[in-house]
Amino acid sequence: MVGESIQVKPVEVVVGERGLERAIKHLKRKMANEGILRELKRRRHYMKPSIKRRKKEAEAARRRRKRVRQMAGE
Secondary structure, three states, rough: OOOOOOOOOOOOOOOOOOOOOHHHHHHHHHHHHHHHHHHHHEEEEEEEOOHHHHHHHHHHHHHHHHHHHHHHHH
16 A cells, blocks of 8 residues: 555646636636545544544444435335
């Protein structure tokens, strides 16, 4: 894992006739869809592996609870 290179395509937005404001909105939407902002926030501070694992398990449990609630509502 150490030293492995990940190829990532750049996020591009073309500024067309609709103007810069529209292009900025489009860029923000693309970044949110690709999870770039979430990744930046996650990497802002070092997280010990034990805490990372605990957070991952808590997130999985939250998704399971959400899925059970959705199934009960149908």
